[in-house]
Amino acid sequence: MKKILILLSAVFLFSSLQAQTPKANEAEKLMERISKRYKAFKSMKADFVYTIENKQQKSQEKQKGNILVKGNKFKLDIANQLIICDNKTMWTYSREVNEVQVTNYSPKEGAIRMDDIFTMYGKGFIYKTVENKKENGKDLSIIELTPKDKKKKFFKIKVTVDKTNQSIVSSQVFDKTGTTHTYLVSNQVPNLKFDDNQFVFDSKKYPGVEIIDLR
Numbered sequence: 001m002k003k004i005l006i007l008l009s010a011v012f013l014f015s016s017l018q019a020q021t022p023k024a025n026e027a028e029k030l031m032e033r034i035s036k037r038y039k040a041f042k043s044m045k046a047d048f049v050y051t052i053e054n055k056q057q058k059s060q061e062k063q064k065g066n067i068l069v070k071g072n073k074f075k076l077d078i079a080n081q082l083i084i085c086d087n088k089t090m091w092t093y094s095r096e097v098n099e100v101q102v103t104n105y106s107p108k109e110g111a112i113r114m115d116d117i118f119t120m121y122g123k124g125f126i127y128k129t130v131e132n133k134k135e136n137g138k139d140l141s142i143i144e145l146t147p148k149d150k151k152k153k154f155f156k157i158k159v160t161v162d163k164t165n166q167s168i169v170s171s172q173v174f175d176k177t178g179t180t181h182t183y184l185v186s187n188q189v190p191n192l193k194f195d196d197n198q199f200v201f202d203s204k205k206y207p208g209v210e211i212i213d214l215r
Contacts, residue, residue: 141160
């Protein structure tokens with residue numbers, strides 16, 4: 001579940017940190033514009049590719065996924081796992097074992113709210129613009145975030161943003177085990193109309209599903 005929380009925040013990652021240098025000022029202004037744009041969305045759909053790589057162990061794994069967000073409701077589909085939340089209840093469904101765990105949705109215990117997606121990395125970081133480049137016709141900026149709290153499990157985050165349309169293109173989380181988590185985001189479509197029933201688990205669609213109610 002912790003990986004899912006990291007993933008959700010990474011998909012829409014931006015920061016409103018205090019600037020430290022001229023480059024940081026540039027990064028801060030850019031992220032504030034992105035913040036304003038994403039906060040104006042009532043809903044969003046996005047596809048992504050999640051890659052986990054450890055060069056020391058010579059291992060790499062890729063997973064495709066997608067996410068729907070409406071207010072504080074979300075539906076995340078990745079790696080044979082479906083996580084649905086209607087802002088009161090969270091359903092975590094495993095396709096491999098045809099089992100769903102039902103829990104209360106509690107932002108205080110680490111569950112994701114729409115506002116959290118935008119502000120999770122809003123404090124406690126030093127950040128700077130490390131590169132500006134053009135790629136495939138896009139005007140890109142790479143922003144590096146370093147946590148002030150050295151007890152964090154990760155030591156650096158890199159976010160690539162498209163300055164033209166002010167959107168997140170990708171993010172990389174570097175943890176202390178030598179593993180890099182990369183999230184490449186595509187097909188971001190805002191303000192789609194989603195029925196509320198899309199954010200409720202319908203057991204009728206999963207014949208024979210085992211329901212484990214942990215509430």
